[in-house]
Amino acid sequence: MPKTDPLPFKISLITVCYNAEQTIETCIRSVIKQDFGNLEYIIIDGNSTDNTVNIIKQHQQYITHFISEQDKGIYDAMNKGIALATGDVVGVLNADDYFADDTVLSLIADSFKKSDAEILYGDLDYVNDTGKVIRKWRSGDFKRRNLDFGWMPPHPTFYCKRHLFDDLGMYNLDYGTAADYELMIRFLYTNRLPAFYLKKVIVKMKTGGTSNQSLKNRLKATINDFRAMRTNRIIFPLVTIILKPARKIIQFF
Numbered sequence: 056m057p058k059t060d061p062l063p064f065k066i067s068l069i070t071v072c073y074n075a076e077q078t079i080e081t082c083i084r085s086v087i088k089q090d091f092g093n094l095e096y097i098i099i100d101g102n103s104t105d106n107t108v109n110i111i112k113q114h115q116q117y118i119t120h121f122i123s124e125q126d127k128g129i130y131d132a133m134n135k136g137i138a139l140a141t142g143d144v145v146g147v148l149n150a151d152d153y154f155a156d157d158t159v160l161s162l163i164a165d166s167f168k169k170s171d172a173e174i175l176y177g178d179l180d181y182v183n184d185t186g187k188v189i190r191k192w193r194s195g196d197f198k199r200r201n202l203d204f205g206w207m208p209p210h211p212t213f214y215c216k217r218h219l220f221d222d223l224g225m226y227n228l229d230y231g232t233a234a235d236y237e238l239m240i241r242f243l244y245t246n247r248l249p250a251f252y253l254k255k256v257i258v259k260m261k262t263g264g265t266s267n268q269s270l271k272n273r274l275k276a277t278i279n280d281f282r283a284m285r286t287n288r289i290i291f292p293l294v295t296i297i298l299k300p301a302r303k304i305i306q307f308f
Contacts, residue, residue, distance in 0.1 A: 056221040060077075062167075062180070063092075063093045063275075064091045064093060064143050064144075064164050064167070064168060065094070065095060065141070065142040065143050065144075066091065066093070066095070066142050066143070066144050066145075066146065066163065066212050066214075067095040067097060067136075067139075067140035067141060067142030067144070067145045067146075067217065068080060068086060068094060068095070068096050068097065068144065068145075068146050068147070068148055069097045069098075069133060069136035069137065069140070069147045070083070070086070070096070070097070070098045070147070070148050070149065071098075071099050071100075071101075071129050071132040071136065071147070071149060071150065071152075071255060072098065072099075072100050072101070072103065072107055072111075072149075072150035072211040073100065073101035073102075073103055074103045074105045074107060075105075075107050075150035075151065076103075076105045076106040076107045076110060077153070077301060078150055078151045078261065079110050079111065080151050081153050081212075081273075081298070082148060082149070082151070082152060082153050083098075083110075083111070083117070084113050084149050084152065084292075085148075085153035086117070086148065087114065087117050087222055088154075088157045088289075089154065089157055089158075089159065089160045089161070090157050090158055090161050091160035091162075091163075091164060092159040093144050093164075094160060095105050095119045095120075095140065095141060096117060096119050096120075097118075097119060097120045097121075097139050097255070098111055098118055098120070098121045098122075099122050099126070099128045099132040099133070099135050099136045100121070100123035100124075101121055101123075101124075101125060102120065102124055102125045103123065104295075108123050109160050110245055111123075117256040118198060119137045119238075120136075122135060123127045124198055127228060128154065128228065129236070130226035130227075130228055130234040131226075131228055133147060133204065133225075133226055134225045134226055135179075135224055137217075137220050137225055140217055141217075142166055142217055142244065143162070143216065143217060144164075144165070144175075144214050144215065144216055144217060144275060145214065145215060145216075145217050146163070146183065146213070146214035146215075147210070147211065147213070147249070148211065149211060149260075150220075151250070151260070151261040152259060152260045152261065152279070153256075153257045153258070153259050154257065154258060155180070155257055155258060155259055156260075157282035159255075159257050159258075161177055162213055162253060163253065163257075166251050166253050167214075167216075167251070170249075171249055172249050172250055172251035173215060173248040173249055173250070174213070174214070174215045174242060174243065174248055174249070174250040174251070175214045175215070175244075175250065175251045175252075176194055176197075176203050176208035176209065176212045176213050176214070176251075176252060176253070177194065177207040177209075177212040177252070177253040177254070177255050177256070177258075178191070178192060178193050178194055178209070178254065178255060178256045178303050179191075179194075179211060179212055179257065179258050179259075179260055179286060180192070180256050180259050180260065181260050181261075182259045182260065182261060182262070183261075183262055184261070186235075186259070186300045188259075189262065189307075190262075190303075190306040191306055192209045193228065193306075194208050194209065194252060195252065195271055196252050196254055196262055197243070197250040197251075197259055199218070199243065199244060199247065202240055202243060202244045202289065203289055203290050203291065203294075203295060204294075204295065204297075204298050205296075205297070205299035205300075205301065205302050206302065207236060207239060207240070207299070208243075208250075209258070209260075210235040210236075210239065211256055211257075211260055211296060212253075212257040213239060213255060213284030215242065217241060219248070223242060223246055224238075224239060224241070225238075226238050229281050229304070230274070230279045230283050231279045232272070232275070232279060232281060232284050233273060233276055233279035233280045233282070234277045234279075236280055236283055237279075237282075237283035237286065237287070238261055240284070240287045240289070241287055242247065242284060244287055245287045245288065255302050258295065267299065277296060277300075280296060281296050284296065
């Protein structure tokens with residue numbers, strides 16, 4: 056019998072949004088312009104009350120799944136998107152973010168196909184409202200032990216094989232705004248999964264975020280980070296909790 060070609064590599068990309076009328080258009084357009092063909096695009100909206108849903112519907116032809124309903128926060132919405140995903144790999148592009156150029160998804164797909172990695176991450180630029188770069192997150196090569204010293208990959212550049220969510224679980228809402236950090240150290244540290252560093256700026260990220268909006272939120276995020284470290288048996292969590300924010304200082308230079 057003749058050999059049949061394997062199914063083409065598919066990426067499932069999830070965008071979560073709520074009242075994002077100022078940024079969602081830029082986000083979606085950066086996805087549409089990607090030169091990668093086999094993309095499953097999923098948008099989960101938290102029942103927005105502004106013009107977000109109308110903007111999304113203008114691009115309906117490029118969207119595989121769209122849900123607009125109340126949720127329990129950003130990570131609950133991400134879990135809804137993951138449950139719908141059918142791709143080989145799953146990634147997230149937040150409503151305030153956009154791809155750095157049109158080749159990002161093609162490079163991600165090629166990197167997965169050419170390596171044995173279960174996880175991929177890259178670099179990220181923080182930008183202001185005019186698009187000016189104000190911080191640069193350069194991740195560096197993956198070394199598991201670095202997670203003991205406050206290192207982590209930027210979550211908006213984090214892509215992983217879809218089966219990992221079935222095998223190891225999704226985002227745990229009990230960790231609040233640290234749910235992304237907890238999932239990444241659960242995959243990379245606790246389960247020792249191989250990761251590939253794509254040495255390239257993948258995402259432009261708008262400054263600001265839920266965990267950084269106030270001193271109270273920052274304190275709550277730090278507590279949740281510490282809980283995530285303890286759960287995943289980071290060796291010296293009290294040291295790691297100090298080094299984790301300290302590593303961000305270099306991003307300004």
